[in-house]
Amino acid sequence: MRAIAARPPICLTVAARRRQGTGVAEQSLAPGGVLAGEAAPEQVSLARRSVAAATIGNALEFYDFITYAFFAIQIGHAFFPSKSAYASLMLSLATFGAGFVTRPIGGIIIGAYADRVGRRPAMMLSFTLMGAAIVALALIPSYATIGVAAPILAIVARMVQGFSLGGEVGPTTAYLLEAAPLRRRGFAVSWQGASQGIAATVAGLVGFALSSLMAPAALDSYGWRIAFLLGAATLPFGLLLRRTLPETLHLSEATTTPAAAPERTGLELVRGSGRVIVLALLVLAAGTIGTYVFNYMTTFAQHTLHMQPAVAFAAGALGNLAGVAGSLFGGWLSDRIGRRPVMIVPAVANLVLLIPIFLWITESRTALALTVGTTASALLGTIGGGAFYAAITESLPKRIRGGAFATVYAVSIAIFGGTTQLVITWLIHATGSAMAPAWYLFAASAVGLIARWLIVESAPAKTLALASA
Numbered sequence: 001m002r003a004i005a006a007r008p009p010i011c012l013t014v015a016a017r018r019r020q021g022t023g024v025a026e027q028s029l030a031p032g033g034v035l036a037g038e039a040a041p042e043q044v045s046l047a048r049r050s051v052a053a054a055t056i057g058n059a060l061e062f063y064d065f066i067t068y069a070f071f072a073i074q075i076g077h078a079f080f081p082s083k084s085a086y087a088s089l090m091l092s093l094a095t096f097g098a099g100f101v102t103r104p105i106g107g108i109i110i111g112a113y114a115d116r117v118g119r120r121p122a123m124m125l126s127f128t129l130m131g132a133a134i135v136a137l138a139l140i141p142s143y144a145t146i147g148v149a150a151p152i153l154a155i156v157a158r159m160v161q162g163f164s165l166g167g168e169v170g171p172t173t174a175y176l177l178e179a180a181p182l183r184r185r186g187f188a189v190s191w192q193g194a195s196q197g198i199a200a201t202v203a204g205l206v207g208f209a210l211s212s213l214m215a216p217a218a219l220d221s222y223g224w225r226i227a228f229l230l231g232a233a234t235l236p237f238g239l240l241l242r243r244t245l246p247e248t249l250h251l252s253e254a255t256t257t258p259a260a261a262p263e264r265t266g267l268e269l270v271r272g273s274g275r276v277i278v279l280a281l282l283v284l285a286a287g288t289i290g291t292y293v294f295n296y297m298t299t300f301a302q303h304t305l306h307m308q309p310a311v312a313f314a315a316g317a318l319g320n321l322a323g324v325a326g327s328l329f330g331g332w333l334s335d336r337i338g339r340r341p342v343m344i345v346p347a348v349a350n351l352v353l354l355i356p357i358f359l360w361i362t363e364s365r366t367a368l369a370l371t372v373g374t375t376a377s378a379l380l381g382t383i384g385g386g387a388f389y390a391a392i393t394e395s396l397p398k399r400i401r402g403g404a405f406a407t408v409y410a411v412s413i414a415i416f417g418g419t420t421q422l423v424i425t426w427l428i429h430a431t432g433s434a435m436a437p438a439w440y441l442f443a444a445s446a447v448g449l450i451a452r453w454l455i456v457e458s459a460p461a462k463t464l465a466l467a468s469a
Contacts, residue, residue, distance in 0.1 A: 050179040050248075053241040055191040057127055058172050060238045062199035064134040064231040065099065065165050068158070069295045069421070070207040070313070071224035073302065078142045078220065079151045099158035100417050103166030103410040110167020111406030114174065115399060118249045122171040122402065124242050129164035131235040133157045138228035166413075170406020177393045177401075178248035182460050183335055189393060190331020190386025197324035197382065200295065204317035206230060207298070211309035219309075269400045277408055279451045280392045284412035286448025287388075290381050292420040293441045294319065297374050299421075304434050311367045319374035323382040331386025338462040342387035343452045350380035351445050358438035384452065391458050416444075 068075065106126070114122030137157040143150045173192050180188030206227045214223045270277070297319070301312035326346075334342040357373040396404050420440075427436035 050245055051176055051188050051191055053245055054123070054172055054175050054179070055195045057123060057238045057242050058168065058192065059195040059199045060231065060234050061127060061130045061165060061168050062196045063203055064130050064228070065161055066200050066295065067203045067206070067227050067231060070203050070298050070316070071227060072299050074220050074224040078224070079154050081143055094422060098155045099162035100414040102159045102162040103414045104407060106163035106166025107170060107406035107410030108403065111170040111403030114171035114249070114402035118247045119171045119175040119402065120242065120245045120247050122167065123175065123245070124239070126164045126168040126171070127238055127242060129160055131232065133160040133164065134228055135232045138225050138232060166410035167406060169409045170402045170404070173389055173393050173405055174402040175248055177390065185394060186331040186334035186339065186386055186390040186459065187328065188331070189390040190327050192389050193327035193382060193385040194324045197320045197327060201317050201320035201324065203227070204298070204313050204320055208310055208313035208317055211313055269397045270404060273396055273400070273404065276392060276395045277404065279455050280408045281412050282451035283388055283448050284409055285416050286444045286451070287385065288413050288416040289420050289441055289444040292417050293424060293437050294374065294378060294381070296421045296424060296437070297370070300437065301370055304428055305362070305365050307365065307367070307370065311370065315367070315371040315374050318371055319378040322375045323378040326379040326382035327386045330383035331390065334387035334390060334459055336461055338457050338459045339387040339391040340455065340457050343384040343391065343455065344449070346380045346383040347445070347449045347452055350377065351442065351449060353380070354442050354445065355438055358435055362434040388452070391455055395456070395458050
């Protein structure tokens with residue numbers, strides 16, 4: 001096998017036939033055999049700044065959305081007072097789920113806007129909407145003050161948040177892919193998942209600090225509002241970052257996927273990408289259930305295992321830090337050895353260890369078990385995330401990339417993210433078993449593993465090596 005760098009110093013084209021058999025992709029080589037997708041040093045510097053700016057904005061959006069899950073009990077007391085703690089929690093989680101109803105709508109509308117007008121204006125729009133919703137949610141008076149208007153306004157605010165976040169993921173992921181040098185796409189796109197972990201980590205740390213410093217009555221009354229207002233305070237910073245991003249929609253790009261024929265319509269491109277879309281839906285469904293079971297562990301530890309809030313928040317924060325490391329490591333590794341092994345091997349390990357970890361947590365009910373167990377699960381569950389995001393995004397034609405990924409992501413999140421915490425809370429209540437979340441997650445993870453196995457390799461390190469052999 002000859003290295004690409006050894007090619008003659010003329011512009012060449014390498015035809016890389018994909019194993020899927022859907023067509024031929026071309027890779028341009030610049031003089032000296034340097035791959036056109038590989039950026040010059042100044043371009044790499046620009047790409048790093050762009051990825052950083054997009055990641056920070058994405059993290060701020062997810063902080064605003066995820067914070068609700070950490071304070072579900074306290075928000076339930078404020079907006080849904082009830083003599084039954086179970087009923088109050090279920091009403092609060094139902095409002096959390098309302099934010100998922102509008103996510104597919106946001107994914108379709110804002111995602112299509114990103115493919116038609118640009119990634120940057122789409123990201124600006126989603127961020128502005130999220131900002132307005134988080135400010136509203138932080139300032140809505142309690143049920144005791146304005147009555148039934150309080151839960152109604154809270155539901156509306158959550159629906160706006162859902163619409164915003166539904167349109168955030170597709171354009172941002174497409175932007176991260178397009179702003180990165182070809183052989184660093186996995187690491188760049190892994191910041192999508194990492195930014196979500198960073199947001200959840202910060203939300204967990206804020207929850208830990210507030211629960212440690214404030215009495216339970218004060219946390220119920222106004223402490224949770226402080227967490228939302230901290231997110232609102234960062235909005236001007238996020239808007240400024242996104243205004244400075246260079247646009248990537250209209251840039252030509254090297255790609256390892258079949259080039260889209262100009263005469264094909266968006267619907268035809270979607271149909272041609274049907275296999276990729278279905279597999280992405282299955283993997284994202286499993287991943288969504290895993291994410292929201294993990295996010296629920298803070299509430300689970302307090303409500304079901306009767307552990308102290310500070311312990312629950314600390315375990316969640318450490319687990320999210322492990323998730324950030326896992327996502328970035330997985331993306332970096334997938335650029336070197338390929339997407340498929342990084343997606344599959346950690347998923348197998350996670351499936352094998354899932355039940356033993358949950359048994360340890362539920363039977364011992366100690367801070368050590370909760371912290372070590374959630375951290376190990378988070379690490380194994382996120383290593384394949386960066387590789388998966390890159391594999392799916394680079395397998396979609398650029399003309400539909402933002403909208404297709406946003407819609408697939410939002411639909412899977414809407415169906416499973418909005419129901420997971422409700423389902424496992426009901427399962428625990430109905431069965432009386434603290435192990436109910438583990439079995440629900442095990443079944444979902446098994447389906448996700450099968451779908452990951454069927455995804456075709458797309459990493460340039462692999463496809464271009466085959467082409468140059």
